[in-house]
Amino acid sequence: MTVSAIVGAAGLKPTLAAIMAGKDVGLANKETLVMAGRIVMDAVAAQGVRMLPVDSEHSAIFQALQAGRREDVKKIILTASGGPFRGKTPEQLQRVTMEDALNHPKWKMGRKISIDSATLMNKGLEVIEAKWLFGTPVDDIEVLVHPQSIVHSLVEFQDGSVIAQLGIPDMRIPITYALSYPERLALPLPSLNLAECARLDFYQPDRRSFPALDLAFDALRSGGVQPAVLNAANEIAVEAFLQDRIDFTSIVDIVSSTMDRMQGGSEENLEDILEADVEARRRASVLSGLAVRR
Numbered sequence: 001m002t003v004s005a006i007v008g009a010a011g012l013k014p015t016l017a018a019i020m021a022g023k024d025v026g027l028a029n030k031e032t033l034v035m036a037g038r039i040v041m042d043a044v045a046a047q048g049v050r051m052l053p054v055d056s057e058h059s060a061i062f063q064a065l066q067a068g069r070r071e072d073v074k075k076i077i078l079t080a081s082g083g084p085f086r087g088k089t090p091e092q093l094q095r096v097t098m099e100d101a102l103n104h105p106k107w108k109m110g111r112k113i114s115i116d117s118a119t120l121m122n123k124g125l126e127v128i129e130a131k132w133l134f135g136t137p138v139d140d141i142e143v144l145v146h147p148q149s150i151v152h153s154l155v156e157f158q159d160g161s162v163i164a165q166l167g168i169p170d171m172r173i174p175i176t177y178a179l180s181y182p183e184r185l186a187l188p189l190p191s192l193n194l195a196e197c198a199r200l201d202f203y204q205p206d207r208r209s210f211p212a213l214d215l216a217f218d219a220l221r222s223g224g225v226q227p228a229v230l231n232a233a234n235e236i237a238v239e240a241f242l243q244d245r246i247d248f249t250s251i252v253d254i255v256s257s258t259m260d261r262m263q264g265g266s267e268e269n270l271e272d273i274l275e276a277d278v279e280a281r282r283r284a285s286v287l288s289g290l291a292v293r294r
């Protein structure tokens with residue numbers, strides 16, 4: 001098996017190369033499926049290899065799906081921690097710092113995904129990842145904020161049964177499951193203590209404070225190269241934020257403006273996707289240079 005765990009668009013070509021070499025893939029690099037989900041999943045089918053999710057929510061869905069038949073799935077529900085800025089208004093978000101944004105409440109992760117979690121773009125990317133991994137129609141994918149990060153995601157079946165995967169928030173669990181599937185290896189981790197958790201909360205996402213989520217749904221519904229455009233613009237804007245060149249709220253503004261300025265187009269060929277990626281990066285870089293600091 002090849003584990004695809006580098007960050008960003010740079011993960012796409014090596015992941016495809018592993019598939020074409022006949023390797024099963026453990027996928028952490030969600031950007032691969034955001035950019036080129038159809039091409040990648042077609043290659044997985046053609047090569048007869050397995051794509052096993054490492055991302056915690058997708059590992060949870062993959063496990064929950066084993067409780068029933070695909071045709072009996074009603075919807076999948078991705079949970080989101082809400083990130084470090086859960087509960088903040090758009091006005092309050094204009095004053096947050098890079099240090100605050102990198103301070104994820106539940107997971108210790110790389111800088112890019114930590115910022116994506118703070119904007120909720122991470123959940124948007126995960127919606128697109130779920131569509132391709134599980135072949136779920138976009139209208140059957142929901143997002144629920146769950147601040148405790150204990151319920152890693154859920155699947156609702158036609159009969160009303162909802163199957164969830166729970167566990168302490170520790171990436172060793174989904175990583176090991178991808179590596180050992182279908183076996184489950186013993187891990188030296190504490191058991192989940194539900195009595196200690198006491199409560200598990202769920203909320204609708206705040207789409208006004210965190211418009212990145214709807215940008216990702218829009219990109220998925222538009223189809224073609226639009227998810228690759230979303231991803232490329234986001235990578236440029238996140239990097240500009242991490243270099244202290246733009247404000248936090250400019251990240252999503254830049255992604256939105258870049259999407260508006262691009263023509264769309266079919267994503268049948270990898271070349272078309274890579275061209276859209278380059279053009280979106282160019283436009284997002286210009287917009288980053290123009291963004292006014294508050």
Ligand SMILES: NC(=O)C1=CN([C@@H]2O[C@H](COP(=O)(O)OP(=O)(O)OC[C@H]3O[C@@H](n4cnc5c(N)ncnc54)[C@H](OP(=O)(O)O)[C@@H]3O)[C@@H](O)[C@H]2O)C=CC1
Binds near residue numbers: 005
């Ligand atoms: N961290 C987590 O808990 C989770 C992460 N993911 C996903 O996994 C991926 C990695 O995230 P994370 O580990 O947090 O990120 P990190 O920033 O911690 O690590 C990224 C890694 O990618 C490598 N890398 C970056 N660009 C290139 C390149 N062009 N060629 C080769 N290697 C490169 C880096 O190498 P170097 O250090 O040499 O620069 C580094 O080892 C992301 O797609 C993320 O969304 C998904 C779920 C959970």
Ligand SMILES: CC(=O)[C@@H](O)[C@H](O)COP(=O)(O)O
Binds near residue numbers: 055057079080116122
């Ligand atoms: C650990 C993992 O899978 C991350 O992708 C995590 O989901 C980030 O948390 P958010 O729910 O805050 O985006």
Ligand SMILES: [Mn+2]
Binds near residue numbers: 055057126
């Ligand atoms: Mn995740």
